[in-house]
Amino acid sequence: MQEYKNRQVIVRFNPYACSHAGECVRGLPQVFDPSKEPWIDVDAATPEAIAEVVECCPSGALSYEYIVAAE
Numbered sequence: 001m002q003e004y005k006n007r008q009v010i011v012r013f014n015p016y017a018c019s020h021a022g023e024c025v026r027g028l029p030q031v032f033d034p035s036k037e038p039w040i041d042v043d044a045a046t047p048e049a050i051a052e053v054v055e056c057c058p059s060g061a062l063s064y065e066y067i068v069a070a071e
């Protein structure tokens with residue numbers, strides 16, 4: 001399982017589950033870019049926009065978690 005995170009959100013990616021449907025790349029190409037390393041840039045969009053696209057992943061390869069800042 002690969003993890004990509006910033007202070008607001010963690011995106012997890014299971015490469016073995018990915019069916020290469022491309023929903024993520026089409027939905028937010030600035031975040032999900034397989035030509036880049038790392039291929040997921042969680043700083044390139046708002047956590048809410050990323051969450052919306054992650055929920056469209058048909059294989060369940062992508063998941064996300066919001067990080068709640070500790071007071």
Ligand code: SF4
Binds near residue numbers: 020057
């Ligand atoms: S949307 Fe999900 S299944 Fe499709 S390419 Fe992205 S990670 Fe893979």
